[in-house]
Amino acid sequence: MTRTDGRLLALDLGTSSARALVLSAADASPVPGALARHKITPTYGGDGSAVLELHEYVEGLLGCLDELQQGGHLEAIEAIVLSTQWHSVVALDSHGDALTPVITWADTRSVDLDLGSSFDEQAFHARTGSWLHRLYWTRRIPWLLSETSPASFAGLPDLVIERLTGERVTSVSVASGTGTLNLATGEYDEEALTIAGVKADVLPPIVPTGWTGHLSAEYARRWPGLVGVPVHPPTGDGAASNVGTGAYDSSTAAVTVGTSAAVRVVHPIDNAPELPWDLWRYRVDDKRAVTGMAFSAAGNMHAWLTGVLRLEHDEPTTVQIGESRVIAVPFQAGTRPPATVPGGSGVYFGLSFDDTAETLLAASLQGISLEVDRGLRKLDALFGHELSVVLGGGGIDASAWWRRCLTATFARPTDVCAEPEVGCRGAAAVALGLSPEPGGEHLTPNPADVNRVAALRPRYEQLRDMAVQASAL
Structure with a gap:
């Protein structure tokens, strides 16, 4: 691994825990003692639901940063990076407030789609890397539209980035886990959007890998050691684990x-x-x-x-x-x-x-x-x-x-x-x-x-x- 100086702050958005840890920038190994964890307990229902409470999740994650701050670990941080669970979705109202909990990959609720004999799922799979399965937004969004009246949709990592930086964006990695991405172009797939029944403007904009944001003024005051530190787009945990x-x-x-x-x-x-x-x-x-x-x-x-x-x-x-x-x-x-x-x-x-x-x-x-x-x-x-x-x-x-x-x-x-x-x-x-x-x-x-x-x-x-x-x- 190429050596750099300093330290990195990594946020891990898992299904069973939200964690914040400090890594050495030399080899991305954890700094001893610089780990804070908030346990997450998904709620499962007889209707097939498997959800996370969004406010509790995000506040627990922010509390992890407070804990690191109290331990003196948020100094000399050069970058903030995120590894995240794939496939989550939240329905949002016109003010950007959540209408639903975080719906996880394990949730079995969705709608069945009958697209007729003209639909070529083999070609769709080759283009998006996904299937018309309940795991993906192509079946989740039509179900959410039938259950409530959302103005937009986002995944958990998109909302965490928005909370930290004030910008609701997604990465090409996270977007690929929604089943609505054209893998070759790195943009939302038109047929997938049509199947989902939405336009691209109700989904988070996809930013390039080199994009960075910065903490909003509220969090710059809360964690002064992170002022000006670039926040990088999140990587889906499967992809991150391979590279790691x-x-x-x-x-x-x-x-x-x-x-x-x-x-x-x-x-x-x-x-x-x-x-x-x-x-x-x-x-x-x-x-x-x-x-x-x-x-x-x-x-x-x-x-x-x-x-x-x-x-x-x-x-x-x-x-x-x-x-x-x-x-x-x-x-x-x-x-x-x-x-x-x-x-x-x-x-x-x-x-x-x-x-x-x-x-x-x-x-x-x-x-x-x-x-x-x-x-x-x-x-x-x-x-x-x-x-x-x-x-x-x-x-x-x-x-x-x-x-x-x-x-x-x-x-x-x-x-x-x-x-x-x-x-x-x-x-x-x-x-x-x-x-x-x-x-x-x-x-x-x-x-x-x-x-x-x-x-x-x-x-x-x-x-x-x-x-x-x-x-x-």
């Missing part, structure tokens, strides 16, 4: 494991390979895209199982990788688009009375690893070679067994990102043009583990197909 792990070109895939999991490749937007139907594509910045596949079960599965089974240890150390007779298909939270498996579809096959809590945990981590491997192999085929792999994220950092399991399942060496704060690190790298390296251990797959997983894979695929079919009944 050191996977920022088309030779390397990043596998990140947090609450959910994903496998992605960053590559130039110009001359990008044709997008297969079952992969998505978003933007990193003005010149780069990120193509990949996401999975709904990962760290959330690990946390659920260790709690339900009351495991004393968080790792299945008594079970060899690929050894378990039990097959776990990790569809507890359903699947991401374009697949349509609903939540509540997770299954275990082959249970017997001699199985233990560790058996179930090992089977679940193995099932998640096999799901990620499906995405990795599709990316290998897309880019025409076996990709190098970097592992990163909180789940990776927390489990040595899972790191070895993923490495054996991929049947290739992996590098581990030593820095768990991959999203903030990546947002800093995107904003400042840095090139981070993984910096962690290098793992070589154990041949015996590889052989056991290879023998397990056909049975897993067969049982997975059965689970998909059963979910449709």
Whole structure:
């Protein structure tokens, strides 16, 4: 990573927490003790709602900056960068006030769209990198228009930027997560807007990667050390995580494991390979895209199982990788688009009375690893070679067994990102043009583990197909 002096303030707009932390500008590593966190608890409803309270979220984030200020950490800050959850939306009235909570990616409410036989969803997907799925604004906005009378729409990061700087703008990265961006032009897609039933002027203007804002007078008085410090456009957390792990070109895939999991490749937007139907594509910045596949079960599965089974240890150390007779298909939270498996579809096959809590945990981590491997192999085929792999994220950092399991399942060496704060690190790298390296251990797959997983894979695929079919009944 290119060395610079000073420090950076990173804001991380997650679904389970809003955080502010100070990074060294030399390598984007966290400054010890300079972290403040506000816990976020989404509200879930029987109607499919999954929302965040906007005022509480933003005030909690601002409180994190107050905490850093009190600790003397908001001095010598050179830039403010943001890593943010993708896909959120808020309906706003004519004064810019919120009519709804923050609607998150997990919210299942939307409208079904019947666009007739003339609509070419394959071409739409190739152009926008998205599908007509409830995750995206193409189906969220028509639903919001039917429920209330909004004058405009914005995502959570757009409203955070507006609160800090007084300007409501969005980045090409955040806009790509709405499903309304033309990936090639970096502007809103006309057909997507027509489907959503809106004009571009009711959405936040898209600013270039080099845009910067500055804190409004109110916050300049509140945090005097940040006066004049440039605020950079936010980066979607998936794109930021790739860059933050050191996977920022088309030779390397990043596998990140947090609450959910994903496998992605960053590559130039110009001359990008044709997008297969079952992969998505978003933007990193003005010149780069990120193509990949996401999975709904990962760290959330690990946390659920260790709690339900009351495991004393968080790792299945008594079970060899690929050894378990039990097959776990990790569809507890359903699947991401374009697949349509609903939540509540997770299954275990082959249970017997001699199985233990560790058996179930090992089977679940193995099932998640096999799901990620499906995405990795599709990316290998897309880019025409076996990709190098970097592992990163909180789940990776927390489990040595899972790191070895993923490495054996991929049947290739992996590098581990030593820095768990991959999203903030990546947002800093995107904003400042840095090139981070993984910096962690290098793992070589154990041949015996590889052989056991290879023998397990056909049975897993067969049982997975059965689970998909059963979910449709």
